[in-house]
Amino acid sequence: MNFSSLIFPVILSAFALYVVFSKKEVQNGFISGAKEGLNGAFSLIPTLVLLLTAVSMFSASGASELLGKLLSPILNKVGVPSELAPLLIVRPLSGSGATALLTDVFEKHGPDSFIGKCASVISGSSDTVFYVTALYMSGAGATKSRYTLPCAIAVMLFGTVLSCLIVGILG
Amino acid sequence: MALKISGVIILISVVCAFFTGNVASLTEAAISGGTRAVSVAFSLLPMMCLWCGIMKVAEHGGILNTLSRLLSPILRLVFPKTAKSGDGVNEISTSLAANFLGIGNAATPLALAATKKLGCEKDGIAGDDLITFTLIGCAPPCLFPTTVVALRAASGSTDPTSVVPAVIICSFALCFLSIILSRILAGARR
Numbered sequence: 001m002n003f004s005s006l007i008f009p010v011i012l013s014a015f016a017l018y019v020v021f022s023k024k025e026v027q028n029g030f031i032s033g034a035k036e037g038l039n040g041a042f043s044l045i046p047t048l049v050l051l052l053t054a055v056s057m058f059s060a061s062g063a064s065e066l067l068g069k070l071l072s073p074i075l076n077k078v079g080v081p082s083e084l085a086p087l088l089i090v091r092p093l094s095g096s097g098a099t100a101l102l103t104d105v106f107e108k109h110g111p112d113s114f115i116g117k118c119a120s121v122i123s124g125s126s127d128t129v130f131y132v133t134a135l136y137m138s139g140a141g142a143t144k145s146r147y148t149l150p151c152a153i154a155v156m157l158f159g160t161v162l163s164c165l166i167v168g169i170l171g
Numbered sequence: 172m173a174l175k176i177s178g179v180i181i182l183i184s185v186v187c188a189f190f191t192g193n194v195a196s197l198t199e200a201a202i203s204g205g206t207r208a209v210s211v212a213f214s215l216l217p218m219m220c221l222w223c224g225i226m227k228v229a230e231h232g233g234i235l236n237t238l239s240r241l242l243s244p245i246l247r248l249v250f251p252k253t254a255k256s257g258d259g260v261n262e263i264s265t266s267l268a269a270n271f272l273g274i275g276n277a278a279t280p281l282a283l284a285a286t287k288k289l290g291c292e293k294d295g296i297a298g299d300d301l302i303t304f305t306l307i308g309c310a311p312p313c314l315f316p317t318t319v320v321a322l323r324a325a326s327g328s329t330d331p332t333s334v335v336p337a338v339i340i341c342s343f344a345l346c347f348l349s350i351i352l353s354r355i356l357a358g359a360r361r
Contacts, residue, residue, distance in 0.1 A: 003336065004330065004332050004333045004334075004335055004336055005330055005332060005333070007315075007332045007335050008331075008332050011225070011315075012225075015225045015228065015229070018228065018229075018232060019228065022232065024231065024232070026228050026231065026232075029224075029227045029228045029230075029231040030224040030225070030227060030228050031224070032227055033223045033224040033225070033226060033227020033228065033230075034220040034221070034223055034224035034227075035220075036223045036227070037216075037219035037220040037221070037222060037223030037224065038216065038219070038220050040219055040223070041212050041213075041215045041216045041219045041220075042212065042216075044208075044211075044212050044215070045208060045209060045212045047173045047174075048208035048211060048212060049204075049205040049208040049209070050173070050174070050177045050205075051173055051176070051177050051208070052204045052205065052207045052208040052211070053177070053181075053200075053201055053204035053205050053208075054176075054177040054178075054180040054181045054184070054204070055180065055204065056200035056201065056203065056204030056207065057180070057181055057184035057185070057188075057197055057200050057201050057204065058180050058183065058184045059200065060184070060188070060193055060196040060197045060199065060200035060201075061183075061184040061185070061187040061188035061191065061193050061196075061197050061200075062187055062188070062191040062193050063183050063184050063187035063188075066187060090176060093172055093176060094172045094173045094176050096173050097172075097173055097176050097177075099211075099318065099322070100208075100211075102319070102322055103207070103211050103322060103326070106322065106323065106326035106328075107207075107326065110326075110327075110328075111322075111323040111326045111327070111328035111331070112328050112329055112330065112333070116323075116326075116328075117333070117334055117337070120316075120319050120323060120334040120337075120338070121334055121337045121338050121341055123316070123318075123319050124313060124316030124319040124334065124338035124341075124342065125310060125313065125316075125338050125341040125342035125345060126309070126310050126342075126345070127308065127309055127310060127311055129309045131172065132305065132308045132309050133305055133309060135279075135282075135283070136282065136283075136286045136301070136304065136305040136308055137286075137297060137301075137305065139282075139283045139286030139287060140286040140287065140289050140290050140291050140297065140301050141290065141291050141295065142291035142295050142296065142297040142298075142301060143295035143296075144294070144295055144296045144297060145297045145302070145305070146296065146297055146302060147302065147353075147356050148297060148302045148305050148306065151302075151306055151349070151352050151353065151356070152305070152306055152309040152310075152349075154352070155306065155309065155310050155345055155348055155349050155352065156309065156310065158345070158348065159310055159341060159345045162341050162344060162345070163337070163341050166337045166340055166341050167334075167337055170336060170337050
């Protein structure tokens with residue numbers, strides 16, 4: 001029995017307690033939220049069809065392996081599995097692309113393998129750096145972002161190494 | 172962006188398959204690739220529905236407001252200029268609270284509201300607080316990575332939430348690093 005397998009039951013229990021004892025109307029809230037989740041997953045399909053077609057081709061052609069081999073001298077030195085090379089490249093560029101590649105890693109190596117866990121933590125602790133930077137800067141009306149992008153990329157690279165390090169320590 | 176990336180990946184694959192002689196398996200992969208997308212999206216459905224439903228109930232129960240109230244004293248230290256004017260701290264803390272809970276859909280519009288409040292200096296130069304906020308947005312602190320857990324469950328993981336502690340440690344460490352970096356660089360400007 002480990003701590004992490006309790007996370008979801010605890011959250012569900014808190015939810016259940018609230019639902020049972022709350023005097024507010026919660027039924028509609030749950031349904032509307034769940035519908036948002038439904039739409040979210042469904043609206044992924046069109047982009048994901050294209051992306052996973054591309055990703056499948058990338059693996060089948062041997063390009064994925066080649067890229068891994070190409071980057072392995074650097075990645076191995078910092079403790080990052082070279083099988084993650086495609087994910088690392090796409091992660092800062094496209095959220096749905098990263099989802100497609102994460103699925104690919106899970107299918108090839110299993111979600112509970114060291115590689116699968118590293119991919120999970122990398123995906124969970126970073127966002128689409130280039131997209132987020134562009135979105136936030138344009139949201140504020142800023143055209144000169146100064147040191148934002150170099151900093152964000154530095155943090156992302158450090159995060160990649162840190163993710164694999166933490167997975168190695170926690171097991 | 173996803174379209175451009177797919178294009179680049181397909182081109183590289185075709186060229187590579189030509190050299191490695193994997194053309195037959197390339198064709199097969201191209202045809203079966205789309206099916207995977209549908210099965211992935213369908214296997215994501217139950218977790219996404221459940222989590223988004225729970226979070227909506229929690230939102231109605233005031234969890235975002237409570238979290239954002241808890242966060243705002245800390246945020247006053249991280250965003251000194253914004254705190255002085257008092258305008259925008261609320262937006263920043265709500266959008267971070269949404270990231271905490273892994274509701275990305277809700278987080279994006281909230282983040283945009285925050286960037287509007289933060290604004291920029293003259294000539295479109297990004298201010299220090301906006302940069303700090305953007306850096307945090309690039310590696311947002313997260314208590315529950317919804318999509319990752321859902322994908323793990325869909326891929327047959329024996330313990331989908333096993334990576335949650337690692338994600339929490341890593342994302343908070345990165346958030347801390349982002350704040351320190353941007354504070355140092357903001358100080359160096361003066």
